[in-house]
Amino acid sequence: MRRYFWALVVLLAGCAGQRAPEGGPVDTDPPVVASTIPPNYTTRFTGTSITLEFNEYVDHRSVEGALFVSPSVGPLTFDWSGRELEISFAGPLRRSTTYVVTIGTDVVDLNNRNKMAQAHTLAFSTGEDIDHGAIEGRVYPRQPADSPQGVTILAYHLKDINPDTLDPRSTLPDYVTQTGKGGEFFLKHLAFGTYRVIALRDEYKNLLYDPEVDDVGVMHGDIALTPHDTLRSHVWIRMFREETTAVRLLRVVAQNSHLLRAEFSSPLSPKISPSWFRITDTLTSRELAVVAAAPVFPGLTSVLLSTAAQESDKPYRLVVDSVRSGSGLAMNPLASSSAFSGTDAPDTTGIGIASCSVEDSTKRVDLDAIIFVHFNFPVQRNVPSEAITLLDGGKVVIPCNVHWLSDATVQLKPVQPLRSKVRYSLLIDLKRFVDYWGRAGKDTLLAFRFQTIDRSLFSTIEGGVKDTGADQAGPVRVVARNAASSEGKEYEVRLDRAGPFVLQDIPEGKYILSAYRDRNGDGQYNIGRVVPFKPSERFTQYADTLKLRARWPLEGVTMWLR
Numbered sequence: 001m002r003r004y005f006w007a008l009v010v011l012l013a014g015c016a017g018q019r020a021p022e023g024g025p026v027d028t029d030p031p032v033v034a035s036t037i038p039p040n041y042t043t044r045f046t047g048t049s050i051t052l053e054f055n056e057y058v059d060h061r062s063v064e065g066a067l068f069v070s071p072s073v074g075p076l077t078f079d080w081s082g083r084e085l086e087i088s089f090a091g092p093l094r095r096s097t098t099y100v101v102t103i104g105t106d107v108v109d110l111n112n113r114n115k116m117a118q119a120h121t122l123a124f125s126t127g128e129d130i131d132h133g134a135i136e137g138r139v140y141p142r143q144p145a146d147s148p149q150g151v152t153i154l155a156y157h158l159k160d161i162n163p164d165t166l167d168p169r170s171t172l173p174d175y176v177t178q179t180g181k182g183g184e185f186f187l188k189h190l191a192f193g194t195y196r197v198i199a200l201r202d203e204y205k206n207l208l209y210d211p212e213v214d215d216v217g218v219m220h221g222d223i224a225l226t227p228h229d230t231l232r233s234h235v236w237i238r239m240f241r242e243e244t245t246a247v248r249l250l251r252v253v254a255q256n257s258h259l260l261r262a263e264f265s266s267p268l269s270p271k272i273s274p275s276w277f278r279i280t281d282t283l284t285s286r287e288l289a290v291v292a293a294a295p296v297f298p299g300l301t302s303v304l305l306s307t308a309a310q311e312s313d314k315p316y317r318l319v320v321d322s323v324r325s326g327s328g329l330a331m332n333p334l335a336s337s338s339a340f341s342g343t344d345a346p347d348t349t350g351i352g353i354a355s356c357s358v359e360d361s362t363k364r365v366d367l368d369a370i371i372f373v374h375f376n377f378p379v380q381r382n383v384p385s386e387a388i389t390l391l392d393g394g395k396v397v398i399p400c401n402v403h404w405l406s407d408a409t410v411q412l413k414p415v416q417p418l419r420s421k422v423r424y425s426l427l428i429d430l431k432r433f434v435d436y437w438g439r440a441g442k443d444t445l446l447a448f449r450f451q452t453i454d455r456s457l458f459s460t461i462e463g464g465v466k467d468t469g470a471d472q473a474g475p476v477r478v479v480a481r482n483a484a485s486s487e488g489k490e491y492e493v494r495l496d497r498a499g500p501f502v503l504q505d506i507p508e509g510k511y512i513l514s515a516y517r518d519r520n521g522d523g524q525y526n527i528g529r530v531v532p533f534k535p536s537e538r539f540t541q542y543a544d545t546l547k548l549r550a551r552w553p554l555e556g557v558t559m560w561l562r
Helices: 002-015 060-065
Strands: 033-037 049-054 067-070 076-081 084-089 098-103 120-125 133-140 152-157 175-178 184-190 193-200 216-218 223-225 231-238 249-256 259-264 277-281 290-295 302-307 315-320 337-341 353-356 362-365 371-375 388-391 400-406 409-414 423-429 445-452 458-467 476-482 490-495 500-507 509-517 539-541 546-548 554-561
Touching: 033 120, 049 120, 060 067, 060 076, 067 175, 098 175, 098 184, 120 184, 133 193, 133 223, 152 184, 175 184, 184 193, 193 231, 216 231, 223 231, 231 539, 249 315, 249 337, 259 315, 277 290, 277 302, 371 423, 388 409, 458 476, 458 509, 458 546, 476 500, 490 500, 509 554, 539 554, 546 554
Parallel strands: 133 231, 362 445, 458 554
Antiparallel strands: 033 049, 049 084, 067 098, 076 084, 098 120, 133 184, 152 175, 152 193, 193 216, 193 223, 249 259, 259 302, 277 315, 290 302, 315 337, 353 371, 371 409, 388 423, 400 409, 423 445, 458 500, 476 490, 476 509, 509 539, 509 546
């Protein structure tokens, strides 16, 4: 009887669910598709199902969620047996058609959740030939820390689609694949024709673009594949998060009897007028004057409003008009006003500095630094030159170009680069500043002392940009960005045309080097739009992160704009 008991235990153990083996070295090998039925490139296929065999046990759901058939064959039926998967089609296949089955890189094994290193493609045809158009490229994620692997690549054949009305939010793609570990992708076996390709971090796994949920990227134009030009390579796509929701006014807070803070859902355009803000006493319908409006830098999600004297606990309503987000979106008409209670609390702090871009005792400040001073209250801009002064260690005044970004933020840019390893002092005489009600700041002289970086720690990047593309519009801009963070400082040089470049005075560190065609000449890379479609500007990025060492210039760095 005991013998039968142990036999039953062994039998049940063998029927248990799959699990990773215990002990031994950690499995780091990615799963791969070992074989397929039919074999790749089969023609005159007449079957109703295909079979995939993996080299190890894989998570079933990950496979079924990462499997795409182009063109669509409708619902699929999955039948697993160990490492094999049989996929049955719902109906007959089209005649003389190439089908592409793609197993994306979201597939993971059971041993250690290793992902497939690259997508696997199975192509077969119900006709005599296999389509052999192809698009090869690479995706760069929105944030450097984001993985480029597993991004979905959607290709839309524009043969039967009006390119002006194509909407990836509701239109399924004709071909699909996923990026590998380095962000590379390869769309194979495409029919000849013109394609629009977008990259999508498909959070809902629905092969549709969901704005403000999915990261997305568009190309600098559509791609034509012909019998004489079957392969389009070096297709670079940079991802972004698109803002599509109208701006909403979240709340209004009375900070004192003459100052309000209005908070918004999105960063605003810095160009703001006090006439766009109207305050009404909800009991008497009398208006409360707004004399100044200053967006709060650097976030730009709040605006300081200088008002006539409020009454304590009086019910007011702020209505906002004409304000737009940084990307140009207007106010949501259903969220463009907010009620608040007034206050008669006096201003006990007076005019002061909310923050300065160079904090006191800062070291290693860049020689080309631009200094931003943020006030806690909107102030009048017609101040004497001695109100803000930059001095070097010898008390010599450093000439600066002064530019007011708003009534609460002023920018100082030294006319000449600062000197290396020198102590500077930024002096702000508060009594020289006056608010919009004629009140001057306190008799206080604030000092922000800082030291510039040691120039001996600098290095140089020299190289060239080559451009073989047909679109040669606009200057070329070469940018080196510190790879330490997503907001790392950038160093840039502008070229009238593709050719040699030199980036000078760059502190040692690790840098990401890129170049783009500034098509509209606005000095920044334009990412494009999905709907309505607007192509991105052409760009390229150096394959490796560059490590700069002090006094050791990097030479011979070449990038191609394709």
